[in-house]
Amino acid sequence: MKQGDLVIRKSYGGDVLFRIAKLNKQLATLKGTDYRLIADAPIPDLLLIPDPEEAAPSKQVRIKVDESTQRMRQERQQQQRKVQQDEEKMGRALNHNAPYFEVPGKVLHLDGDASYLHKSMDLYRQMRVPAQGLHAHESQMPAIVQQLLPQINPDILVITGHDGVLKKRETHDLYNLASYKNSQNFVNAVHIARQYEKSHDGLIIVAGACQSHFEALLQSGANFASSPGRVLIHALDPVYIAIRASYTSMRETIDLADVIHGTISGIDGVGGIETRGKYRVGLPRPKTLTGVKPTV
Structure with missing residues (x-):
């Protein structure tokens, strides 16, 4: 085995597909290919997966990812139809067929994993969500x-x-932040963000990763967080929620049950509080003004 190989852990029944991140004589550091998980495992516990397309964990995840992505596209199409209907009403009121323009919510995405950030930015681009992404260690995120x-x-x-x-861990209390790898870092970052913008509708915060301290993240000011059931969450679950927030009208609240159901991890993976969307429509669409003559 070597760095970069795909493996599963025999002692866990091969439940998660990993890539070997580091390797020494006795121990391997593993990164989940689909889940936001870093783990250590003895090398004899690892089983090499030559064809990731045939790996059972990967197959199951791909089905869920495809379902979630298709759901997002369908929701987007429904929204566009609704906006077109509203445009027709506005056009009749103005006695002018003026095309509208869209202003989806803008996303800033901080990710502790470079490969997951790349996947996340790809999905934002596919869904035409304006987004900026930055890879940084979790401890650096508050600053x-x-x-x-x-x-x-x-x-x-x-x-x-x-x-x-x-x-x-020093304590077996799962309500203690010291029991978690990075939840304290996430909490600190959320707290600083909420000091900057106190309104939960002014700045929507999606925070957390696998098994994060859900309650502490909400208490520090997050709108949506992981993980109520302390389960592994899929790498794209925070992205899915951000996209839904970006394309939910500012006149409406994000449907909590619907957005959680649409994630790959479900109700044990993510949760949140009632929040208004960030999507706006403008009228009319900006024109090309090359033919305008100066008057001054």
Whole structure:
């Protein structure tokens, strides 16, 4: 085995597909290919997967990802039809067939994993969500949030990366932040973001990763967070919520049950509070003004 190989853990029944991130004589550091999970495992516990397309965990996840992505596209098509109907009403009121323009919510996405960030930005581009992404270690995120929020002024902030309940921990209390790998870092970043914008509708915050301290993240000011059931969440779950927030009208609240159902991890993976969307429609669409003559 070598760095970069795809493997599963025999002791866990091969439930998650991993890529070997680091390797020494006895121990391997693994990164989940689909889930935001970093784990250590003895090399004899690993089983090499030569064809990732045939790996059972990967197959199951791909089905869920395809379902979630298709759901997003269908929701987007429904929204566009509704906006077109509203446009026709506005056109009749103005006695003019003026085409509308869309202003989806702008996303700032901070990710502790470079490969997951790449996947996330691809999905934002596919769904035409204006987004800026930055890869940073989770411990750096509070300082980065403080620096970037005034510069970028996003509508939606995603704070994610790697997390998990520590095997070797001082306390077995799962309500104690010391029991988690990075939940304290996420909480600190959310707290700083909420100091910058106190309104939950002014700045929508999506925070957390696998097994994160859901309650602490909400208490610190997040609108949506992981993980109520302390389960592994899919790498794209925070992105899905951000896209829904970006394309939900500012006149409406995000349908909590619907958006959670649409994630890959479901109700044990993510939760949140009632929040207004960030999508706006404008009228008329900006024109090309090359033919305008100066009057002054």
